[in-house]
Each structure stands twice: as C-alpha cells, then as structure tokens.
Amino acid sequence: MVRTPLRPLPRILDARAQGENPQAVEREMLRVRREQARDIGRKRAEWRLLILAVLFFAGYAAIGTRMGLLAAAPVIEAEPYVGEQIADARADILDRNGRILATNLVTNSLYAELRYMIDGDRAAAELARIFPDVDEDRLAARLTDPDRSFVWIRARLSPEQAQAVHDIGEPGLLLGPRQMRLYPNGRLAAHVLGGAGYGQQGVTAAEIIGTAGIEHRMDARLRDPDLADVPLTLSLDLAVQGVVEEVLGSGIEMLNARAGSAIIMDADTGELVAMASLPDFDPNDRPAPPVEGDPTEHPLFNHAVQGVYELGSVMKSFAVAQALDLGLVTPETVIDTRGPLRMAGFSIRDYRNYGAELPVSEVFVHSSNIGTARLAQMIGIDRQQDFLRRFGFLDPLDLEVTEARRALPQFPERWGELSAMTISYGHGLSTTPVHLAAGYAALVNGGRRVVPTLLRRPEVQPVEQLVTPETSRQMRAMMHAVVERGTARMAQVEGYAVGGKTGSADKPNPQGRYYDDRVIATFAGAFPMTDPRYVIVVTLDEPSETSGEQARRTAGWTVVPVAAEMVRRIAPMMGMRPQSDAEIEAAFSLR
Incomplete structure (x- = not known):
C-alpha cells in the first residue's frame, strides 16, 4: 500500500518561503482525502443497493412465476386420509x-x-x-x-x-x-x-x-x-308396491299360506310396476343366508323369480291360444270331453263332469283338463315345444335381479305325447310367476312378446309377434268369461273388467308323488280387459280357506279374492277410470 504523506515537505517549505501558514496546507490535504473516502463509500453503497434491488426483483419474479404456473396447472384431487384410497x-x-x-x-x-x-x-x-x-x-x-x-x-x-x-x-x-x-x-x-x-x-x-x-x-x-350422481330409475311404483304387499300379507295370514308372491306388469312394455314376495326381510338388516333346512321357507327366498312351480290350469291359456292361432279350432269348435282320457297307462280326469263335449270357449271357462289335452294332441309335440320356447317358458329369466338367473325352468327330457298333454294343463312344466306374467302379457296385448324388466322403459320395444291380434282378442274375451261365470267369479271388481285364469297345482312331495292336501294356487290375468294395461299374477303356497265345514284349497276360493282386492285398490291409483257394466258388456262377444 502506498502511503500518502499527510504534510508533503515541498509544499510546506514553499509555504514558509512565501510567508504562509504551513498548517493550512495540512488542512487542505486532509479535506481532499476525506472527500475521496466519501466518494468511494458512496459508490460502494450505490452498488450494494443495486445488487440488493436486483435480488429482490429476481425473488419476486420467481414467486410470481410459480404462482402463475400453479394457477394454470390442472386441479389435482387431495389424497384420501393416510393412504385409504x-x-x-x-x-x-x-x-x-x-x-x-x-x-x-x-x-x-x-x-x-x-x-x-x-x-x-x-x-x-x-x-x-x-x-x-x-x-x-x-x-x-x-x-x-x-x-x-x-x-x-x-x-x-x-x-x-x-x-x-x-x-x-x-x-x-x-x-x-x-x-x-x-x-x-x-x-x-x-x-x-x-x-x-x-x-x-x-x-x-x-x-x-x-x-x-x-x-x-x-x-x-x-x-x-x-x-354416481345419476340415479338408477326402476319401473316399480312405490305406492302400488306398498298396497300389493299389504294385501298379499293379509291374504297369506287369512288363508294360512306358507308364502306368496304377486306381480303387476305393464302389458305393453314388460315393466314390473310391483313385484312382491312374502315372507320378506329388512334390507337395512339383511339376515344371513340359510345353511340348513328348506331354503324356500327362508325370508331371503324370492318366490316371484326363484319359485319354480307347476302352475296348474293357468297354463291352459297357452294351449288354447296356440290351437286358435294355428287355425285348428275356433271358440265354437266342439271338443270331446268324455273321460277319463287314458294315455300310456295314465288317466286324465276333470275336476267335475262337464258332459260329453264342450266348445273350446267352455273348455277354457270350465277349465277342462280332458278338453285341453285333446287340443294338445291336435297341436303336436314339436309345435307345442316351439310355442312355449318362443314365449320364454323354457329359458331362465334375464331379469335385473341376481336370483333370476339361478331359477331354471324344469321340463321333461323326453317330451312325449303324454308330457305334451299334461303340460297343456299345467303339470310337467315348472316355471316362475314372472315367466307366467310375461306370457299373459303377450296373450292380452295383441300378441306381442314382452321382456320383463325392473328398469324404467317408457317406450314399447320392437319385439316378436307370438300370436295374431285376433287370437289375442279371442283370449281376452274368454278370460273375461272365466271371471264372469267360470272358476274366477270372485275376481269381479265393480267398474273394472278383470279377466284371467285360475290354477290349482298339487305340490310334489319328496317321494316323487303329489300331496293330496297341498296346492300352489295361482291367478293370472289382466285389467281392464276392454283394453288391457296391466297383467296381474298372484300365487299362494298351500293356502286353505276354512270358513266352511271343509277346508277349500282351490284358487277360486283362495288366491282369486286376494287378486281382486289388489285390483280394487290399485286400479284407481294407476289412473284407470271405472267403466259402467254397459260399457264392459259392449266390449265383449265371443264369435
């Protein structure tokens, strides 16, 4: 480092020679040095402020850039609690x-x-x-x-x-x-x-x-x-479902039945407006599945879709409809009903003696087993099988409940002439009440096949034509006659034209035969029959009406009044206007 003398000798000597004060020279030199030091300090401070300003600017620029990038980035959902995805x-x-x-x-x-x-x-x-x-x-x-x-x-x-x-x-x-x-x-x-x-x-x-x-x-x-925010809409009507379950429960209690089921189906779309099975359970506290005993007695068993039964005379509607549709008979064609009808060592009898012959319409109204078996002989085995298959009776249901696919219809492997005859009046073919409801919908809606569904389906889907509209019209008239003067007279409801068919099928026992005093009682029909909108199928397991001297188990005494009460209560709820007797009578005539 170069040291600058505070009192330079040449200038001091020169000042003395001229008579000046040497101290003034020293003060001047001190002032100059202080000014130089001050200039250097000022410049150093200016550079420090400049660097600090640049650093602040860079920091704020980085923060602003990061904030902009975060704002522009897509939203990322927060992670669930402690890894619970x-x-x-x-x-x-x-x-x-x-x-x-x-x-x-x-x-x-x-x-x-x-x-x-x-x-x-x-x-x-x-x-x-x-x-x-x-x-x-x-x-x-x-x-x-x-x-x-x-x-x-x-x-x-x-x-x-x-x-x-x-x-x-x-x-x-x-x-x-x-x-x-x-x-x-x-x-x-x-x-x-x-x-x-x-x-x-x-x-x-x-x-x-x-x-x-x-x-x-x-x-x-x-x-x-x-x-997740789009609800699944079912075809059920909650109010109708409530009434159906209430009436069915009262019927089971009054008739001492083991169980029962009821179905209300839209005849055109196949929508199930109500489907009940009793006994039932609370899905908020669903019981455990049974591990022993008869599963059909457990509340979890769905009798409407899992109950595979021989349904009895309700199946006669399909034999009569096929014979009419093939042109083999008309409602007036006379059928030999003399009995018993013997086939392969088996005797077919009627519930009572209806005489030596009946027209087809009376065979249906009076539920003659012999007359229906004669029609099955005329139809033939192959045509009967094809007809029932097209109606869906030989295949499992494709319904939106898991249990439906497990219920397989049962029918003979060797479908001979005797099987064809017994199946025509409801013995030898076991199926579910939902199968039956879909079949009756086709019989009354003009002959169009329907596919049962629990989902809302407001429009009619294009489907197969199973019978002609004329055959459907004839079946509607005969079903109404069954209620007016046949086996289902207790199904009459004032203001509403109800039609249908009864079935009382003996229950099979574990030994391979049938019980003498246990039946599956079924009513299958539609309303109003003047222009059918809904199909109704009600089934009771082992009902018994005991108001008389002897217990009565047939469908006309047991399940039919239950079905009638359902129609009486739900028809007004479903917006159906009552009709006068004259209007109903004018809409029907057997030709």
Whole structure:
C-alpha cells in the first residue's frame, strides 16, 4: 500500500518561503482525502443497493412465476386420509316417480387406538351398554391387551349410538366418518332391492357393494364414479308396491299360506310396476343366508323369480291360444270331453263332469283338463315345444335381479305325447310367476312378446309377434268369461273388467308323488280387459280357506279374492277410470 504523506515537505517549505501558514496546507490535504473516502463509500453503497434491488426483483419474479404456473396447472384431487384410497360413492335408486328406494347416508365407524386409551375396562362396560350384542369380557380383554395398538369395534353406528359413544369421554374410542346404504322404506320391495354391504374397509371409508337383488346385478352401474350422481330409475311404483304387499300379507295370514308372491306388469312394455314376495326381510338388516333346512321357507327366498312351480290350469291359456292361432279350432269348435282320457297307462280326469263335449270357449271357462289335452294332441309335440320356447317358458329369466338367473325352468327330457298333454294343463312344466306374467302379457296385448324388466322403459320395444291380434282378442274375451261365470267369479271388481285364469297345482312331495292336501294356487290375468294395461299374477303356497265345514284349497276360493282386492285398490291409483257394466258388456262377444 502506498502511503500518502499527510504534510508533503515541498509544499510546506514553499509555504514558509512565501510567508504562509504551513498548517493550512495540512488542512487542505486532509479535506481532499476525506472527500475521496466519501466518494468511494458512496459508490460502494450505490452498488450494494443495486445488487440488493436486483435480488429482490429476481425473488419476486420467481414467486410470481410459480404462482402463475400453479394457477394454470390442472386441479389435482387431495389424497384420501393416510393412504385409504377406497371409493364409497354409489348412485341412488328411485322408483318410477322419483321416490327414493335406496341411498347413501353419512355414518360413523367405531374403533379404538390403544395408545390413547385411559380405562379399557370402563370403555368395554359402557360399549356393552350401548351395544347389547357386544361381549363385554371379550372386548375388555382386547382393549387392555398391551400387544395391540388398534381394535376394530363397529362398522357403522346410528347417530344416537355415535352420540352415546362420544359421551363416554374415552379418548381412545374414535369415530371414523363413512358412507352406509340406507333403505328408507324398510321392508318395502326388499327382494327387488336385495341389499348391500361393505367390501374393502378402512377407518374413514368403506366400499359399498351389492349383495343381492338389483343392488348386486347392477353393482357396476351403481358404483361407476362417472354415474354416481345419476340415479338408477326402476319401473316399480312405490305406492302400488306398498298396497300389493299389504294385501298379499293379509291374504297369506287369512288363508294360512306358507308364502306368496304377486306381480303387476305393464302389458305393453314388460315393466314390473310391483313385484312382491312374502315372507320378506329388512334390507337395512339383511339376515344371513340359510345353511340348513328348506331354503324356500327362508325370508331371503324370492318366490316371484326363484319359485319354480307347476302352475296348474293357468297354463291352459297357452294351449288354447296356440290351437286358435294355428287355425285348428275356433271358440265354437266342439271338443270331446268324455273321460277319463287314458294315455300310456295314465288317466286324465276333470275336476267335475262337464258332459260329453264342450266348445273350446267352455273348455277354457270350465277349465277342462280332458278338453285341453285333446287340443294338445291336435297341436303336436314339436309345435307345442316351439310355442312355449318362443314365449320364454323354457329359458331362465334375464331379469335385473341376481336370483333370476339361478331359477331354471324344469321340463321333461323326453317330451312325449303324454308330457305334451299334461303340460297343456299345467303339470310337467315348472316355471316362475314372472315367466307366467310375461306370457299373459303377450296373450292380452295383441300378441306381442314382452321382456320383463325392473328398469324404467317408457317406450314399447320392437319385439316378436307370438300370436295374431285376433287370437289375442279371442283370449281376452274368454278370460273375461272365466271371471264372469267360470272358476274366477270372485275376481269381479265393480267398474273394472278383470279377466284371467285360475290354477290349482298339487305340490310334489319328496317321494316323487303329489300331496293330496297341498296346492300352489295361482291367478293370472289382466285389467281392464276392454283394453288391457296391466297383467296381474298372484300365487299362494298351500293356502286353505276354512270358513266352511271343509277346508277349500282351490284358487277360486283362495288366491282369486286376494287378486281382486289388489285390483280394487290399485286400479284407481294407476289412473284407470271405472267403466259402467254397459260399457264392459259392449266390449265383449265371443264369435
């Protein structure tokens, strides 16, 4: 470093020679040096401020750029709690009028974190008071086990139970929010809905999966996250379903029947407006499947779609319709009804003696087994099989409930002439009430095949023509005659033209024969028969009407009044105007 002298000698000597004060030279030199130092400090400060300003600008620019990039980036959903990636969304189920049949409800699960537990024995005692089914000693052992850190206690709680658990005040008892499936109408339409349960579970989420009924069959649709906000609309009418179940239940109780089913189907679209099976259950608390005993006696058994029965004389409608459609007979054609009719060592008899001959219309009205068997002989085996197959009687149902595909119609492997004759009047072919309803819909709607469905289908789908409109008209007239003066006279409902056919099929016993005093009683028909809109099928298992001296089990005394009460109550609800007797009478004539 070069040192600048504070008092340069040449200038001092020169100042003395001229008589000046040498101290002034020193002061001047000091001033110059201070000014130089000040200039250097100012420049250094200016550079520091400039660098600091650049750094601040760069920092704010980086922050602003990052904020802009985040704002422009696509939204990313927040991750679920602690790795629980469980989808619990499930679409609502509605009836045809938008009323809720099934929905999701926020509830809580209950679990224990033992690291926070203060008094496990007290917590177990309090929980046993809230949940009577809890084993207090076993729970206490789990809550005080030093080798445990987590205890799962309850999958779901009601709001009252959740509050009671909260009031215990135990920090180790924790509630986890989750969804549950709720059926707000309880038992109503239980077999249609089926029920749902939990699949994969975590403490704050649970996967809801269908376990039976439409909940199981349509599970993929209901769990689709893209359709979670789009309800699944069924064909059921909740109000009609309620009336049908109420009347069916009263009929079962009054007639001491083991079980029963009832179906109301739109004759044009195949929509099931009501489908009931009793006994039933509450899908909010679905019972466990049976592991022993007769499954048909369990509440989970759906008699409408799982009940495969010989349905008796209701099947005569198809034999008569086929004979008319083939042009083999007319309603006036006389049929030999002398009996018994013997075939291959088997005797076919009528319930009572109807005389030596009857026209086809009277064979149907009086339900002659012999006359119907004669028609089956005229039709032939191959044509009968083809006809029943086209009506769907030989194939499983493709209905939107899981149980339907498991019910297989039963018929002889060797379909000979005797089988053809017995099948014509309802013995030898076992099928379900829904099969029967679809068949009757085709007979009364002008001959068009319908496909049964539980989904809303407001428009008629293009389908196969099974019989001609003229055959359908003739069948409607004969079915109405059965109610007016035949075996179903108790089905008459004032203001509504009801038509149909009765069936009383003996029940098979385990020994391979038939019971003498047990029947499946069925009424299958439609209303109003002047322009059929709905098909009705009601079935009772082992009914018995005991108001007289002897028990009466035939359909005319048992199931027919139950069906009539259903029509009487639901027809006005479904917007049908009552007709006068003159209007009804003018609409029918057998030609």
